[in-house]
Every structure is written in C-alpha cells, then in structure tokens.
Amino acid sequence: MDRPELLTAMAARHAVRHYLDTPIPPAVRAELDAAIARLNDTSGLAMRSLYDEPEGFSGAMAHYGNFRGVRNYLLLAGPERPGLATACGHAGEQIVLLAQHLGLNTCWVGLTYNKRKARAHLGPDEALVLAVALGYGADGGKPHRRKPLDELGHVEGGRDAPAWFRAGLEAVALAPSGLNRQGTTFTLAGEVVRADPGRGTYAPIDRGIAMYHFEVGADGGPWRWD
Numbered sequence: 332m333d334r335p336e337l338l339t340a341m342a343a344r345h346a347v348r349h350y351l352d353t354p355i356p357p358a359v360r361a362e363l364d365a366a367i368a369r370l371n372d373t374s375g376l377a378m379r380s381l382y383d384e385p386e387g388f389s390g391a392m393a394h395y396g397n398f399r400g401v402r403n404y405l406l407l408a409g410p411e412r413p414g415l416a417t418a419c420g421h422a423g424e425q426i427v428l429l430a431q432h433l434g435l436n437t438c439w440v441g442l443t444y445n446k447r448k449a450r451a452h453l454g455p456d457e458a459l460v461l462a463v464a465l466g467y468g469a470d471g472g473k474p475h476r477r478k479p480l481d482e483l484g485h486v487e488g489g490r491d492a493p494a495w496f497r498a499g500l501e502a503v504a505l506a507p508s509g510l511n512r513q514g515t516t517f518t519l520a521g522e523v524v525r526a527d528p529g530r531g532t533y534a535p536i537d538r539g540i541a542m543y544h545f546e547v548g549a550d551g552g553p554w555r556w557d
Contacts, residue, residue, distance in 0.1 A: 332432055337547045340431040341505040345472025347436035350400035353467040355382060359433050366429050367405075370422040376409035377457045378422065380465075386448045388464065396443025398464060404444070405463040408453050417528075419460040420539025424506070427463060436468030439507055441533055461536060475511045477504040484517035492519070495552025499524075502548025506541045509533035515541035524549075525557040 332340070355363075360382060367378050381387065381404055388401035405426060407419035427437045440462045450459050480500045486492050492500075496519050508514065514529015515538045526545070528538040542556075 332429065334547060334550055336432055337428055338502065340428040341502060341544060341547070343471075344428065344431040344437065344505075344507075345474055346438040346507065347468035347470065347472040348396070348398050348438055348464070349469040350402065350436070350464070350466040351469055352400060352402070355403055355435065355466065359435070362433060363426065363430060366426055370425060374409075374418050374422050375412075376407070376418060376422055377453065378408060378419075378426070379406040379452055380404075381406065381452060387445050387462065389448075390445055396440065398438075398440075398443060400469070401444075401464045401466065403465040404440075404449075405465055406449055406452060406459060407461045407463065408457045408459045410456055411458045414535075415458060416460050416533075416535035417539035417542070420536035420541075421543045422539075423461065423463060423536075424540040424543045427507075430465060434467075435465060436472065438464040438472075439509075439536075440464055441509065441536075461533075475507070478513045480504065482516075483513065484519070487518060487520040493552065495549045495554070496524075499545040499549030499552070502544040503541050506537075506544040508537040508540065512537070513541075517541075517545060519554070520557075522554050523557050524554050 364380055371378055383402055385402045387404055388398050407423045409415050430437050444462050483500045483503050516527050518525045526542050528534040
C-alpha cells in the first residue's frame with residue numbers, strides 16, 4: 332500500500348463489533364497472511380490469523396463486549412520482552428489498515444474475548460497481548476472523537492510546527508486507542524520526535540498504533556525517532 336492508500340484506509344476505518352456470516356476469500360486471506368509473516372519476521376512477533384474459528388468470541392465475555400458474528404480474528408503476540416505491547420500495536424495497525432484496504436472491517440479487543448481459547452493457538456513461550464476482530468461488518472462503524480492537533484503534539488521552543496509534523500499529527504488523530512483516549516503525545520525537538528504514552532493498561536499498545544500513523548503522515552519529513 333502506498334501513502335495515499337494508507338491515509339484513505341485510516342480515514343475510512345472505524346471499530347465494528349457486528350459481523351456478517353460471509354467467509355473471507357482465499358485471495359484476501361493470502362494477502363493478509365503474507366503481510367503477517369513479513370511483519371513477524373521483521374518485528375520478532377508471533378501474530379496469528381484465525382479464520383472460520385468462532386470459539387475465541389463465544390461466551391459471556393464476547394456478549395458483554397457486544398460482539399456478534401465474529402468468526403475471524405488476529406492474535407497479537409510474541410516472545411515476552413520490553414516493548415512487546417508497543418511493537419504489537421505498531422505491527423497490528425499495519426494489518427488492520429491492510430484489512431480495511433481489502434474491504435474488511437476490524438475492531439481492537441482487549442478484554443472481551445476468550446483468552447484461554449485464543450492462547451491455545453500460541454506457543455508456550457509466546458505472550459498474548461491483544462486480539463483484533465476481523466471480517467465483513469454488518470455496518471462500517473462510526474467515527475470516534477478526535478483531539479485537536481495541539482493536544483496531540485507540540486514543538487519545543489515555541490517554534491511553529493513544520494508541515495510534515497502537522498501531517499503526522501493529522502494521521503495520529505485518526506488512530507484508534509483504548510476508550511478513544513488518544514493519550515499518546517508527540518514532541519518535536521530539532522529533528523527528533525518523541526512519542527510519550529498516555530495512561531492506562533493499553534497505553535503502550537496505543538503508542539505503537541499512534542507511532543505508525545505518525546510515520547505514515549510525516550513520511551518525507553526530515554525527522555527521526557528519539
């Protein structure tokens with residue numbers, strides 16, 4: 332996917348909890364799985380895609396989370412290490428945006444799925460971080476509240492934000508986050524950008540998601556991560 336396609340997917344993608352009983356075609360599965368394999372290789376993760384497998388979203392927890400018809404999902408996992416949650420957020424959002432581009436809908440899920448049944452698909456040394464519901468939604472979801480750009484980032488020294496930095500923040504404004512808090516904030520010092528997580532259990536995951544959005548939006552700017 333090129334940058335315009337990614338930005339289009341960011342703007343179009345919203346959380347969806349109700350899914351149709353429509354199988355994901357083999358060609359779409361193959362493209363998703365190829366991307367998952369590539370990201371696992373480059374990021375040292377152990378993400379898994381599960382298709383036609385309703386057990387992970389069966390039972391009381393899924394009902395509590397208002398999920399219906401989830402038969403496909405992605406497990407975000409990897410060997411336990413510092414920064415695992417942020418890495419899962421960063422890589423997982425790439426799969427989420429690809430899924431949107433391929434005509435699918437998604438929802439990040441922290442609590443309301445069957446973790447015991449999900450872990451059965453992982454190796455003994457792989458830590459489960461999160462799940463993403465996947466499939467053809469009954470609707471396209473609804474836009475979430477977005478914070479103003481000046482609450483998402485700033486430039487040290489009172490300088491005006493360069494265009495590439497603002498473009499990065501505009502992409503961050505489209506990023507999903509736990510309870511729509513959008514707690515990750517970005518600071519530009521010289522040509523160095525720092526991404527500080529917000530508060531809460533899922534803040535490190537939100538940070539990884541927001542960092543990927545910033546990278547796409549600020550592509551081409553003279554900057555590097557802190």
